[in-house]
Structures are given as C-alpha cells and as structure tokens.
Amino acid sequence: MxxxxxxxxxxxxxxxxxxxxxxxxxxxxxxxxxxxxxxxxxxxxxxxxxxxxxxxxxxxxxxxKPLWGELFLEVDTVTALRAMSLYYQFLIKIGYYKGVRLLGYYAKGDFGRVQSLNYFLSAANKPDDGGSMYELSTIKLQTDFVGEIDVTWYGAKGDGIKDDTISIQNALNTGNTKIVFSTPKVGYKVSTIYPLSNQTLMGDGQGQGIIGNGVDITVIIGSEGIIPNRVGRVTIESLKVSNNGTTAIYIRNTFNIKILNSSISSTKGIAVKLFYSWRITILNNFITSSGANTWGVYGMNNINGLVCNGNTVTGGQGGGAICVGQAQSIAINYNIIETSLKGIYVAADDGEINDPESGSVNGFEINNNYIENCVRPFSIGSRFFAGSGSVSNNFVSNGFAKGVNNGNFTPEQFAEHGIIVMGRNRGVRFDNNFLSCKWSPTFEFATEFINIENPNPFFYDCGFNGNHIEGRNIDVLLYFFSGKYASASYDNYKRTVGGRNYLGFLRESPRGNLTSTENREWISPVITANIGLSIRSWIDRNIIELGGDIISVDLIDAVGELEGARLYVGTSADNGQVVNNLDLSTVTVLNNSGNIVNGRFSRVLRNYVNTIYVRKSDLAASTGTFRIKIVYRAT
Structure with a gap:
C-alpha cells in the first residue's frame, strides 16, 4: 500500500x-x-x-493533481500555444493533461466551421507544418485530421493582405481528400498552390475565395512534364479563384479534373487554361476574362474528352469565350456566352492566336448555347482541320455584326465579320440555329465565311440547314468562299449543303457566291372568286413566311367564272411588290396552270393583311374556284 x-x-x-x-x-x-x-x-x-x-x-x-489524464489544456491562439511555459509542457508530457484544445489560430473562434481543435503528444518524425503538427521547446503536439481540412486550421487568414500560400499548401500537402476554404473576410491571397491527386478544393461560393497575386498562376493542377505518375482526379467546387494579371487555373499533363459550380476570373490572362489533359469537366461555372487575346476557357494539345457545359462565360471586348485546338471528343453545350469579341473557336485562328500547340479537332458538339453581344460567335476549322462535328440549336442574339461601309467584302474583312467562320471541315453540320444581328443600315455581314488555304482536305460533306437568320436592315451574304483553294471547296460545298434556311428582316435578299438552290412551293386552299382570301383566314399562318426569291406565282385548278377577283403578293408598304392588283379573269390557264409573274421577293410579312391577298369579286356571278401556287427559293 x-x-x-x-x-x-x-x-x-x-x-x-x-x-x-x-x-x-x-x-x-x-x-x-x-x-x-x-x-x-x-x-x-x-x-x-x-x-x-x-x-x-x-x-x-x-x-x-485532480482529474489526472482527463483534462485538455485550453489555449486561445497559436501564438499562445507556441509561447507555452515549460511548466505546462511538462504537465502535458507526464500525462496530467490528455492534450491541448486550441480555440483559434489568430484569435479565439476563427477556425471557420469548428470551435476548436484537439492536439495530443506526439513522437512522430514529422516537421512542424503550422496545422497538424506543432513543435514546442520540449514537446510535439499533433492532430490527425480525418475527412475534410479547413485551410484556416493551417493559418490561412483570408484578409487579402497576408500571403496564405504556405498555409494552404501545407493543408494540401496532408493529402486529405477534401480541403475546405471557409468564407474569408476578403480572400485568400496566394502566389501559386498545387493540389494533389484525389483532392477536392471546396468553397461555399462566398467572399473572394482564392486571390492570385497578379504575377503567378493562381492554381496549377498537374505535373511539369508529361510523365506517367501524373496528378489526377482533382475537383474544384463552389470556389472562387481569381487573378488580376495572368492565368487563374492551369490544368496540365493530368486527367479526370472537374471544375464545378465555381467562379473563375482573370484579367489580362486566361481564366481556365488546359494543356495535354484528358477527361476535363467544366460544369455550371461563372467564367470571366478580360484583356486583349484572353480567353475564358482555352485548351490546346491533346485535350481529349473535354466537357464544357452549362457555364456562363464572358471573354470581354478584347478576348474570347471558349477556344479548343488539337483535341478529340469535345462537348460545348448549354453555355451562356456574353459580351465577347470571340465566341466558340474550334481548330480555329483569327490571326491572333497562332499557338504552336493547336491542331485539328475531331468529334465535337456545340449545341444549345446562348450567345449574346459577341462579334464573332463561331469559328470552326479556320486554321486546322475540324471533322465530324455538330453545331446545332444555338441561339445568337444581337451579334454585333461588324460590317463594311462600302458594301464590298475582302477576305480579311469576312474573317472578322462572319457570324460563322469555317475553313477545313469535313462532316460538320450547322443546323437549326437562330442567328439575330443588329447593325447600321449601311453595313453588311456574312452569315458563313469559308476560308480555304490548304488543299487537303477540302470543305466537304458539310451542311447548313434549318437555320433562322435575322438582321436589322442589313445586307446578308449567306455564304462566301475565300482562299487559294476556294473554288474546289465551293464545288464540294455546293454539292453537300442543304438550303432549308430562313432569312428574315433583311434589307434585301441574300447574295454572295453561293445561295440556296432548293426551290419549294406553297399551294393555297381552294378560293371562291366572290369570297376571296386574306392571310387572316389561314389556319396555318406560319406557312406564309416564305423567304427568299419568288420564282413564280401560278393560277391552278381554275373552274368557273373568276371575273373581278384580284391577286396581290407583297405588302402595301413595299414598292417592289411581286403581284399588284392582277385581275385573275385575264389569266389564261394552260393545262390547268397559268404562270402569272416572275419577280424578286425579299420576305412575306405576316403583319400585313394583304401580304398574300385575293380581293373578292363584287359580281354575284363570279362563283368560280381556283388555287394559287407560289414557287420560291428556300433561303
């Protein structure tokens, strides 16, 4: 005893x-x-x-001593922890205190999502990292973070002044799979940070997130060279990353990277840059860049399996939204692109990129995007080959179509002013898009400018169909070929392109070195001479929006007396009416069809009652019946 x-x-x-x-x-x-x-x-x-x-x-x-081995020594800050007296270090060493309860880093309660962190005596051969391990004068204290780690636990202050690079990198270097960025007071200022494989950098979408120093790339994911043991499977989610001088996020030599629900921005640089990386997903983000020749998303050299969907991207008046070169299997869908000089570029160049890492793109889809206030919305294969692609169901509004005052295009001006700039393409379909542009009445623009400077392959097996193109008092050249090998490609294109497009609100019909060659016809219901017909009587009013040039207007299936019935085609406000006040009883019907008139016809407007109008006869005896057939060019 x-x-x-x-x-x-x-x-x-x-x-x-x-x-x-x-x-x-x-x-x-x-x-x-x-x-x-x-x-x-x-x-x-x-x-x-x-x-x-x-x-x-x-x-x-x-x-x-009372409660031996049952108590934690509570310490308010890391400064106080590092200044701990030898007496308390001894009490921890001999086991009187079971550990230290740290209540804050710089001030009590500043640990973000938790109130405190518990540390225990350690003999591990591990350096002091300012987060999981503290080495005092006589003891080491360690905590093993399980699950997520908050960067504030490593001393990231988030005041926009202190350089938090080392604190955040120490948190990343733990290898934990989830690194949390609690809402900062201002933002976490860094030079460059490097996530490790299998890590998720998670924010809450508040505050400024991670702020670059304007000189160094903010976040680099991947290795320096093309090596087998690459960093991969990294996710950035609900986090803001910005840089006011250079690239915000650089993804290089890596695979399976995701950027989700985040805000990425750069001035004078690229917001998200990709290089030699596979299976990159950029989904539901807000991405902005500004400055000359900058981009929201820019990927070159084996960018295979890129999915860039559901983002809002702004390239600025001097930059672009999305640019991809030397890639396979690309999806660019459901994005909103706002206020950009350049929109979506694939295997493309405008004389300003000239990236040696760029190249051909095969297997791509650019579908269901909304593009507003963009000077050059699409450039497909204008520098390298682009094949097996779909550009469909996109909506381009207020395209800022730059034009030429003198009404005569040069190839250089087409490259700048075309809504769709295309080049070396095979199997590329441009279908079912809506393009609406506004500009001065003295300007004109090309819907599709095709520049062929390379002999092989030509522009072939492509299509331009089902598109709705509207201007505001502007001239439109539906297609324009330029370049050394334009004539050969023109023949291929003419062979493969369809013509089921609609042009509206144009000052005059489309022109250029190729317009649609497909003719269509519309036949009216049976009309009784003393009853007449106006467009208000039609069940399907949309059918009257013919577009293109009127080839012929025919009287067909005429039976009985037609005297007094008169036909009008055109609008009362249009001095260039195709048919005006034509007495149908004077038309000779041959083989049940009589050609009435040939003429130019820009567009039928549904707003006018007399667009296509048969004025009824006032004669009771004019009970004959007939139909009207209009043949028009489907542009």
Missing part, C-alpha cells in the same frame, strides 16, 4: 528535495516509477514540485 503525504504546507528543502515554496496545500503519493515507466531517480525530480523526494525515507513522491 502506497504511503500518502497530505497537508504539506510550505515545503522546505529538508527533508524533501525538488520542491518549491508556493504556500499551497498539496497531496502526494509515493511512486517508484516516473511517468514513462522508468525507475525513479534524482534526475527526474522537477522544479515545480510535481515529483519530489523525501530525504529522510528516500521515497519519491508525485503530486496528486
């Missing part, structure tokens, strides 16, 4: 050794081993009276 000493007030050096005089009543228990199990000896006596010796009996004693 252990001998216990109690009520030892004002201990002196005789007969006890290793004590202090502190006027405290203490209770002691005789011990034969030290805290670590080694035999007690005089070298293990301490200056604080925890372990003492009775010189009379030769016994060693340990102070009986």
């Amino acid at each position: 252990k001998t216990q000493y109690s009520n030892m007030e004002k201990l002196t050096t005789e007969p006890f050794v290793g004590t202090v005089q502190d006027n405290v009543n203490r209770s002691y228990t005789v011990v034969t081993t030290w805290y670590d199990g080694s035999p007690m000896d005089d070298s293990k006596l301490d200056q604080w009276g925890i372990y003492i010796k009775n010189e009379t009996t030769g016994e060693y004693l340990r102070e009986d």
Whole structure:
C-alpha cells in the first residue's frame, strides 16, 4: 500500500528535495516509477514540485493533481500555444493533461466551421507544418485530421493582405481528400498552390475565395512534364479563384479534373487554361476574362474528352469565350456566352492566336448555347482541320455584326465579320440555329465565311440547314468562299449543303457566291372568286413566311367564272411588290396552270393583311374556284 503525504504546507528543502515554496496545500503519493515507466531517480525530480523526494525515507513522491489524464489544456491562439511555459509542457508530457484544445489560430473562434481543435503528444518524425503538427521547446503536439481540412486550421487568414500560400499548401500537402476554404473576410491571397491527386478544393461560393497575386498562376493542377505518375482526379467546387494579371487555373499533363459550380476570373490572362489533359469537366461555372487575346476557357494539345457545359462565360471586348485546338471528343453545350469579341473557336485562328500547340479537332458538339453581344460567335476549322462535328440549336442574339461601309467584302474583312467562320471541315453540320444581328443600315455581314488555304482536305460533306437568320436592315451574304483553294471547296460545298434556311428582316435578299438552290412551293386552299382570301383566314399562318426569291406565282385548278377577283403578293408598304392588283379573269390557264409573274421577293410579312391577298369579286356571278401556287427559293 502506497504511503500518502497530505497537508504539506510550505515545503522546505529538508527533508524533501525538488520542491518549491508556493504556500499551497498539496497531496502526494509515493511512486517508484516516473511517468514513462522508468525507475525513479534524482534526475527526474522537477522544479515545480510535481515529483519530489523525501530525504529522510528516500521515497519519491508525485503530486496528486485532480482529474489526472482527463483534462485538455485550453489555449486561445497559436501564438499562445507556441509561447507555452515549460511548466505546462511538462504537465502535458507526464500525462496530467490528455492534450491541448486550441480555440483559434489568430484569435479565439476563427477556425471557420469548428470551435476548436484537439492536439495530443506526439513522437512522430514529422516537421512542424503550422496545422497538424506543432513543435514546442520540449514537446510535439499533433492532430490527425480525418475527412475534410479547413485551410484556416493551417493559418490561412483570408484578409487579402497576408500571403496564405504556405498555409494552404501545407493543408494540401496532408493529402486529405477534401480541403475546405471557409468564407474569408476578403480572400485568400496566394502566389501559386498545387493540389494533389484525389483532392477536392471546396468553397461555399462566398467572399473572394482564392486571390492570385497578379504575377503567378493562381492554381496549377498537374505535373511539369508529361510523365506517367501524373496528378489526377482533382475537383474544384463552389470556389472562387481569381487573378488580376495572368492565368487563374492551369490544368496540365493530368486527367479526370472537374471544375464545378465555381467562379473563375482573370484579367489580362486566361481564366481556365488546359494543356495535354484528358477527361476535363467544366460544369455550371461563372467564367470571366478580360484583356486583349484572353480567353475564358482555352485548351490546346491533346485535350481529349473535354466537357464544357452549362457555364456562363464572358471573354470581354478584347478576348474570347471558349477556344479548343488539337483535341478529340469535345462537348460545348448549354453555355451562356456574353459580351465577347470571340465566341466558340474550334481548330480555329483569327490571326491572333497562332499557338504552336493547336491542331485539328475531331468529334465535337456545340449545341444549345446562348450567345449574346459577341462579334464573332463561331469559328470552326479556320486554321486546322475540324471533322465530324455538330453545331446545332444555338441561339445568337444581337451579334454585333461588324460590317463594311462600302458594301464590298475582302477576305480579311469576312474573317472578322462572319457570324460563322469555317475553313477545313469535313462532316460538320450547322443546323437549326437562330442567328439575330443588329447593325447600321449601311453595313453588311456574312452569315458563313469559308476560308480555304490548304488543299487537303477540302470543305466537304458539310451542311447548313434549318437555320433562322435575322438582321436589322442589313445586307446578308449567306455564304462566301475565300482562299487559294476556294473554288474546289465551293464545288464540294455546293454539292453537300442543304438550303432549308430562313432569312428574315433583311434589307434585301441574300447574295454572295453561293445561295440556296432548293426551290419549294406553297399551294393555297381552294378560293371562291366572290369570297376571296386574306392571310387572316389561314389556319396555318406560319406557312406564309416564305423567304427568299419568288420564282413564280401560278393560277391552278381554275373552274368557273373568276371575273373581278384580284391577286396581290407583297405588302402595301413595299414598292417592289411581286403581284399588284392582277385581275385573275385575264389569266389564261394552260393545262390547268397559268404562270402569272416572275419577280424578286425579299420576305412575306405576316403583319400585313394583304401580304398574300385575293380581293373578292363584287359580281354575284363570279362563283368560280381556283388555287394559287407560289414557287420560291428556300433561303
């Protein structure tokens, strides 16, 4: 049974050794081993009276402190932790405190999502990283983060002033799979940070997120060279990343990278840059760039399996939205592209990119995008080959169609002003898009400019069908070929392109070195001469929007008396009417069909009652019946 000493007030050096005089009543228990199990000896006596010796009996004693091994030592900040006295370090070392409860980093309560972090005595051969391991003068304290890690636990301050690079990188270097960026007061200022494989950088979409220093790339995912052990499977989610001088995110030599629901921005640089990387997903983000020749998303050299969907991308008045070269299997769908000089470029160039890493693109889809206030919405294969692609169901509004005052295009001007700039293409379909552009009445633009400078392959097996193209008092050249090999490609294109497109609100009919060659016809219902017909009587009013040039207007299936019935085709506001006040009784019907008139016809407007109009006869005897057939060019 252990001998216990109690009520030892004002201990002196005789007969006890290793004590202090502190006027405290203490209770002691005789011990034969030290805290670590080694035999007690005089070298293990301490200056604080925890372990003492009775010189009379030769016994060693340990102070009986309450709740031994059950308490955490609470410390407000990391500064206070690093300044911990030797006395408290000793109490932790001998096991009186089970550990340290840290209540904040710079101030109590600033740990983001948690109130405190618990640290325990450690003998691990691991450096002090300012987060999971602290090395004091006599002890090491460690915590093992399980699951997510908040960068504030490593000292990231987020005030926009302190450089948080080392703090964040230390958090990343733990290898934990989820690194959380709690809402900063301003933003986490960094030079460059490098995520590791299988990590998710998670924000909450608030504050400024990660702020680059304007000189270094903010976030680099991947390795320096093309090596087998590449960093991969990294996700950035609900996080803001910005840089006001260069690239915000650079994804290089990697695979399976996702950027989700985040805000990525750069001025004077590229927001998201891709190089030699596979299976990249950029989904539901807000991406902005500004400055000359900058891009929202820019990918070159084996960008295979890129999915860029559901984003809002702004390239600025001097930059572009999305540019991809040397790639396979690309999806660019359901994006909103706003206020950009250049829209979506695939295997393309406008004389300003000239990237040696660019190249051909095969297997791509550019569908269901909304593009507004964009000077050059599409450029497909204008520098390299683009094959097996679909550009469909896109909506282009207010395209800022730049034009030429003198009404005569040069190839260089077409390359700048075409809505769709195309070049070396095979199997590329441009179908079912809506293009609406506004500009000065003195300007003109090309819907599709095709520049062929390379002899092989030509522009062939492509199509331009089912598109709705509207201007505002502007001239339209539906197609225009340019370049050294334009004539050969023109023949291929003319062979393969369809003509089922609609042009509306144009000053005059489309022209250029290719327009649609497909003729269509519309036949009216049976009309009675003394009843007549206006467009208000039609069940299918949309059918009257013919578009293109009127080839002929025929009277067919005429039976009985038609005297007094008169035909009008055109509008009362249009001096260039195709048919005006024609008495149908004067038309000779041959083989049940009589050609009435040939003429130019820009567009039938549904707003006018007399667009296509048969004025009824006032004669009671004019009860004959007939139909009207209109043949028109389907542009």
